[in-house]
Amino acid sequence: MSLRFVSGKLLGALGTFAFVIVFNFFLFRVVEGNPVGTLFRGRNLTEAQRAELRHQFGLDGSKLDQFWHYLVQLAHFNLGRSYETNATVISEIGHAAWPTVVLVGVSTLLSTIIGVWMGIVAGWRRGSWRDHGLTSFTMATYAMPDFWLGMLLLIAFAVLLGWFPIGGISDPASTATGFSKLLEEAHYLVLPCATLTVAYLGEYSIVMRSSLVDVKQEDYLVLARAKGLRDALVRRRHAVPNALLPVVTLIAINFGFVLSGAIAVESIYSWPGLGLATYHAIRAPDLPMLQGLFLVFSASVIFFNLLADLAYAYLDPRVRTA
């Protein structure tokens, strides 16, 4: 992979991020009529502190002045203070980031593996009952709102069967530490993770399936079968790796979107991640938090898109030379 290619993609990503930053400013300073009141309504600030913050963010200057100050503060990672907790937005986001990364990471991994597997099984024998069954299943789960699926799983497994807790990430009264603490958190992770996994595996399955269908007709597979290789080997050694290419891109792109898609699911399970923080910020309404979360979500999507582009180029030599 040439340096020129990589730097080109990097510049593109930075350009997109620049757009997001400007867009963010536009949303919160221009569209919303009262920027002074908006950013620093926190209860326990003294007048002196308010004046200082107004100066920091240049809120009494012209729009251009404000924009400059906005950039400066952004460079210092100063996103304002949450109305609710009065802590800085960046620290609140920092606390909430890890649970979401765990939830989204694990569920993306699982939905990729399971979805791809389903896609392979369905695509290899197109038209079989296996194909129909799996396709119906993935279509049904794709059509469900993810929070509704979450509610149903919660009712089935936590309420009716009682196998899992109703929500949260851990038991605050427990004194478990170390490995048993990890196991406890894994227990709480199961249902929200299952919800996100099932909700998103449909996409991988469908993409993998159609990709495999395309690849199946390629020349080199015909040759492999002519050689007398067993069907399973043809599939495993030749068809699947090539069909996986679009899936790779899909994983990376999806990670960015599942991150924000977890908003509804985290609110069902009271999973204290970025999604639940967004849900609470909506209900307050905590505009500085919403603004900060918006930036974080956008940045993650851009970042993972960049990774996807680079990964795809690495895996598929045809793309690099283009």
Added chain:
Amino acid sequence: MTTVAAASSARRIAWARRRRALRRAVGDFGHSRSGLVGLAILVVVVAFALAAPLIANHDNLDPSKTLDTPLWASPAKHGPLGTDSEGRPIWDQLVYGARISLLVGLAATVIAMVIGSAVGIAAGFYGRWTGAVLMRLTEWFLVIPFLPLAIVLAAILGPNVRNVIIVIGITSWPGTARVIRAQVLTLKERLYVERSRALGASNRHLMLRHIVPNVSPLILANTTLTVPIAILSESTLSFLGLGDQQKPSWGRMLDEAFSNGAIGQNAWWWYLPPGIGIVLVVLAFTFVGHALEEVLDPRLRERRS
């Protein structure tokens, strides 16, 4: 005289050709089993929504007018679908909610389609600077994750039906734009050959007479596939409390069911019907959309064999 006759017969030929294409398309569509199923479901749901005043009572949405109905009643005790925590019958909410969910889904899609098509056609047609700039703009909007943007806009603009439609519309257009642009680029290749033969044909003429009619089927198919996304988005926004609090919608029904303890009260008649409704409508539009795609997109038609 001969030129007029030639022109009118040319037009007649064009119309005859279009009618034949339409008949073939309808015929192809009829072959798609899932497409027909989807269409059937859609017809039922739309009829359901349109017939709301006949099959449901608008007053039942107003809790001050339902003071005599029991609270939390199961369908057995108060049909046809029981009541909620304030004594409002679920049936009426479901029927009128269908209207809002469909209205928002369709209206938002129309906005997305209009903006997306305009941008897509322009981006594909006008090369160089305009095209590049428009494409960049599309890619930027594509990158912004839908839900956080929708939340921010809804929080700023305020939660009502009009704003939800706007929010979904302006977050959905990039997908359409990208697909349309790709198609326009392919068409443009063919066009340059013709253009060199044509005499003084203006850009506008080319766009209107050649691009738009050829892109329209794709727009139609893409639109039908955007509607389910819009409906799912509306349900998510309503569930998070960003929808119109004064009007029923399926997403809002699920939000109220969850917040008011339907889970604890085992009030399945409250949280199952709206979800099933959403699933059915989304599947229906998806089936119809895929069938349309196969019928109208020449590339896909080749692959089907």
Added chain:
Amino acid sequence: MNRTRTIALAAVSCVAGLTLLAGSGLAAKKATVTLTVGLTQDIDTLNPAVGQLVPDYEVWNLQYATLTRKSAKDFSTIPGLAQSWRSSNHGLTWTYTLRPHLKWSDGVPLTSADVAYTINRARKEQWLNYTAFIGNLTAKAPNPRTVVITSSVPDPRLPGLGDTYIVPMHIYDKISKANLTKYAAQDGVGSGPFTLETYVKGQYWKMKANPGYWQGKPAVDEIVFRVFTNSDAMVFSLQKGELDVIDNPSPASFKDLQKTKGIVAVQGQQGSFDELALNGYNGKPPRSKKFSSPNPALADLRFRQAIAMAIDKQALVSRAYGGIGVAADALSPSADPEWTPKIPASLRYDFDLDKAKKLLDSAGYKDTDGDGIRNLPNGGKDIVLRYLIRSESIYAKPISDFVTAWLKDIGIGTKLSVYSDSQLTVEIGKGAYDMFTWGWTPFVDPDPQLSYFQCDEVAHDASDFTNYYNDASYCDPTYDKLYAQQRVELNHAKRVAIVHQMLTRFYRSAVYDVLEYTPELQAYRTDRFTGWLQQPAKIGPVILTNTSPTYFNLKPIKTSTSGFSAVSVGGIGGVLLLVAALGLLGASRPVQARAAREERSTKPGC
């Protein structure tokens, strides 16, 4: 067996095995005696000088001892930090003798200096929660165990000072007045039976027993207060045994709990009420342009009366409150019902939509543009009221469904907005509302609750607009005069009469529509602790009461060890599945070898 399938099966077994192990790990026994409380409302701040929410008071009741306490039976004054007292100078001076060897939880001795410091500083700086109680008091500390308190006017409540939380001078002395509102008060230094250990906003806070508490170390080692956003989850946790006591379940689940064995469901009366408050700002006291103005129609008494007549409180009780509670007329200023007047039928605003419509017509609010919403007189705008509700309340939304429907019926539009508690306080302080619903839990003496509606409690300082209590924004000089009168009236019957007069007047102003007297819905398990106290006896709630005496009184019930239970079954099952997983993985290898052999034999030669 096919390799892919084998691996999949192994992976599933692995996950299942780990899950079971996790579950059994969860059920591990805890060494400390922990009381777990489920709540639906979070703390807003632990600073006793500025906090306003009910859970704040629960923490203060546990963390800060007071000079005198109130009995669980009937709120009568009993010794606290002070073991005895005597009065002099016709009841204007009280001398309290503190117990010996009092200490703060950080080891610093607690002396009369702390008491005098608290009272004097709170009075000087007008601390929000203290002014009603000590606004007329001056304290002196002639020696470390004696406090002399002098009141400038006769005070019917002395010697009772059970609401005045004594703060540690050695900590507060370092905080200037300007910084006091910012002080988070989370250092956990206190003199009560429990002190704060950790606080995670939106999730929980933990308090641990204070062995130095003057009454002795509590039998409970630790209390965990868990905040739930979904009351169903809270009820389930109680039923599963993860919680010992809960507050504020939904009415529907409360009815289920009443029928559940092993759980006691309590409907505690302590004078709490919910109200629909209108913005009654009428220009007094004057305030800067930084404040928002209410809709002009609200200044008109007839307009407000019409709104009062459009609320069917009985319907709200049975439909929005799920049948729990009693429809209210006058505000209840005390947990003791004798202070609440009965509004006679001739003065009541009974529910009557037609009467309301006629009143609006005659007052000049007609629908001049035919859109169904009445307009302000002289060709004014449509009357649309900004209606604010709390996101934390499960009743606020249902109530608003009804209220907006009735108002629409009489031709008044509403625009609903949802806010969290802390945001709502800001909006109310700024005056940026026309109406909202909230509630109060009064004290025992009516004075504090009455004090909130004085003229100078209307927010008027733009730099600190949340430091005010009068959320009716209504100023009535006659009310203020009557308030001052009852404050110094030592004759009980006369004092009750004055209070009744004040509250009837307040009712007639139609600024506060008190909707219902809300009982505290609570439930506790009978299998973990005994000693649950209701305050007042027999009719009150068990937690979140006026002085929360239950916590110190609870003792754990000795339970037999569970032995073979879900723990062991889970653990054994988990291990078996893991073993099965490993076995499957191992068994799959021969298949792999076979495949490789096959491949090699068919590679074409080049």
